[in-house]
């Protein structure tokens with residue numbers, strides 16, 4: 001840890017942040033117009049209050065950074081689609097219909113994509129390449145709220161949907177919050193039984209008995225939950241450690257919806273250790289914020305758990 005001679009000053013040496021932290025000078029949040037209950041302005045307030053970092057809210061990421069060639073962008077997005085969740089990513093030329101589908105979504109960002117999984121790291125790389133060079137720096141933290149579901153291929157040999165993917169930029173998926181962390185075990189039983197009885201997957205009927213026990217689409221608790229995931233992305237950017245072991249800390253890496261609701265809705269606070277880290281970030285001198293290092297594209301990226 002960097003210790004500087006501060007004797008005689010009010011600031012104690014331990015108050016200055018460690019040299020390997022990357023405290024951004026500015027946070028850019030990108031809206032998800034498809035989520036009626038996501039209030040990104042409140043999340044920006046939270047960043048200003050809790051971390052003392054200026055924060056602005058932009059329109060959705062692809063509207064802001066996508067550039068004029070929508071067809072090329074649609075093709076690049078379609079190329080990150082996962083075609084088989086049981087196999088590692090295999091690059092494939094997107095089909096004509098898939099490109100048209102993405103074009104329509106780019107035209108109407110308030111539309112939500114049902115049931116398509118995208119490879120998280122290819123998707124993040126595509127976003128990173130769209131950032132203008134002056135903003136592609138560790139001085140700027142970019143957190144995009146997205147309706148697309150991003151997944152990572154894990155050691156258990158399949159893809160899992162993620163609520164948050166920490167990288168550069170970071171993505172908090174409003175659909176991933178619903179589909180990533182597991183719902184109550186009994187829900188899957190009810191869903192399976194109803195599927196056999198009806199010959200189709202009746203999502204709404206299966207969800208009904210468990211209402212409130214998981215975060216659903218357009219959930220009134222979404223802003224609260226998304227704030228916690230955005231904080232995980234910020235903590236990853238600053239300290240490289242997005243998650244916490246304390247189940248009551250907002251940085252807890254929830255496997256289950258019940259854990260997610262405990263950490264983000266019921267507790268809604270940071271643990272003592274992370275409160276202290278947030279305080280040190282908020283108190284950091286402007287000179288400590290935003291070293292001019294470039295984000296390394298090969299930097300280890302991190303993601304939340306899920307199914």
Ligand SMILES: [Zn+2]
Pocket residue numbers: 244245246249250251270271272273274
């Ligand atoms: Zn913690």
